[in-house]
Amino acid sequence: MVIEEIIYQHSVVSPEKIAVISGETAVSYHVLWNNIKQAAAYFISKGLKKGERVIVSASKNIDFIYAYFGAHLAGCICVPIDPETNITRLKRIIDCATPSMIIGELRNKEEYEVLPFTEIRSDKDFEVFFPQGKDIADLLFTTGTTGMPKGVMLSYFNQFSAANNINTFIGNTSKDIELLALPISHSFGLGRLRCVLVKGATLVLLGSFASMKKFFGEIERCKVTGFGMVPASWAYIAKMSADRIARYASQLKYIEIGSAFMPIMEKEKLMRLLPDTRICMHYGLTEASRSAFISFHADMEHLDSVGKASPNTEIAVFDECGNLLQSGQEGEVCVKGGHVCAGYWGVPEDIFSNDFYNGYFKTGDWGYIDSSGYLYLKSRKKEIINVGGKKVSPIEVEEALNSIPGIEESACIGVHDDVMGEVVKAFIVGSLPQEDDERIKKEMTALVENYKVPVFLEHIDCIPKTTSGKIQRLLLK
Template structure:
């Protein structure tokens, strides 16, 4: 069953149940289904089955309506952020050659008149529903096509791990231009729950008000957004612990101490964190209350995986190598790029580019393959060095990249962001960092160069952009 079919079923089984709550406006499943048919009736006049529709994303009812109308029409949705760079937008348009581009969903929907014509849902499980493009922060964007069946399988997996039901009310804190936000939206509507939108995270008072007024029972969030909440309001969010049934985190690193703080603040909330890529969605999960907080996933909570060593053989327990996943919801190819597809899969498993190892029931992340620093033939994961530097007094966060060296090939250089109250001379800070690194790291892993910067370059969702460090 496709997600659009499931929504249509809800319109029959629970027609008056609220599907989307946008501030003070309530849209029932019956109204959502009716609006999808109305918009689809108009859309099919210009868009045929299997053709592309680009939609500029916004956290609005009209965007959600347009998205599902594309599926109802049997077309394929391509979602991009409205504030994407011009070159990125042009790349996507030139790649897919869309039949329709919807830049303003509100205007598009509001200009469609009611039609009495009845049309059937043309979504087919085996056909592509979405084409997601990676951000392209480390190269040309990659097109990831996903079928209706794959989206449904991914959604069922998420629902199983998160535990949301048709009785839940979810506050959407993620942008719908990102796969995390889209998956939370799909999961909520798939189970017949209520999705609350229109409360941007930057207006924290409004977020807390929404939790109270709409009896919110769960949400998804990225680590950088969680950090924003705690920095701006301390532990205020914890007062809602008794009403929150679930919290899903993902898309970036979260320190184990932050995970422990979450378990303390929300002792009875199902707190889970996913690890994955656009290609494989939530590949694997950990549960904060029961799992190893250093791990990125438990074997029984997601996709099958293998660890591939540098020589191409499969690693044994405890051995490091590249993580590769296999799952029913995984993309099986890249759009119009057979060469990239052939390089990215190993015996049907998707190569992630991440280094890891498994120990017992758990999978651990040890680094990023393309980010590994080769110091005299010894491989150094920047994550391990950063974890040490971040523990040094006065350091807010850090990032490491390679620096060319005529003797060693590469050495480690570190970029550090200081705590606001740290007013010491940088030469003194560097001395402390070198001493601390000498006490906690082997010689080849110790940074040889240090740079002070005001902030690390990151994507809007908090992912570090290491390539930009070299030009800073």
């Protein structure tokens, strides 16, 4: 079974059930399916064949949903990207994915032709063939330690397995009404979209958490029963609205939190405000979405852990030689399950197999499992910076910094932040005085997304490197 076929079944069994709400627009499952079919017909009419890539700007509107599932129904591979993607990253993704079409709204499209969502529809009829589970549905581009985008291949089976695991743990049902304010260019937000529609529930689209008036207004207007957020979102909600969320304690059935560090005191505060809400926090990565879960109230004695393995998932810890470790022993966290990605785009299977220990995918995270099965993370082996749940490559930020006249070279690390979990700190070598720091930050806003701009700058004489010339970022921590 694939998610697209499940949406079709909902359109037959519950055609008038509201699937998506966006402002004053409410779309039933019958209308949702018809619009998905019209989008699929467009791709087919343009001659796109099975396996061709389509870059889709993941802006939070109903047209994205039609195009996303429509591309799948037409046999295409979707490449969802952030509408704010900078041109350097966009070019690298295009070079890697070689898409046949780019659709949506991109702020930095430059010379590339980008078709608006309004064009992605056709009334031409066609025979529907649902994708097979082993087929690749999406390429989600992460940022690897080299700074080059890495295309994670997710099959339809991977996506269905993940949605099933998540819904099983949280306890989602068709009666849920979920507010989606997360970015849907990332695994978390896109996963929530799929989880809701798999269950035949209702999804309420909200641009972001920026406006508390809109956030709480939609919770009241649409009788929302749950939502997903990252810890940075909660810090913002608490700062801007104090304890107002407690007013909805009897209404909110669940909250899913993920993608970044959250202080225990904030977890406990949320528990006090929402004593009967199932507050879940996940651990995972794009390659293996939501591999572990913790339920704050049920696991209150283990709030410093990331919980236990998700349903239908196995977690084990291995040493650097690939030996399985016992409880309490620290090593690399590895996961196994149907949700683990099918591979990396352009990487041969025999090379991809090196990312596994005895069938367990290597996450690159370091930790241990205690005698009760709770997973504790100690550090990240990789150097990716996690800003409020968004992954930042130090290489990408360094490239932008080094393009600024007066900066000879730079190195970036993540440093702790009470709200965002981590923020970027840059060490720079060059002729610029400290008085130019604010100007440097301002110039960076034109080169990278705002969350990638260094919050802290430190001027140093030289960057520590290995004998082969590789930057030793860990020495700067």
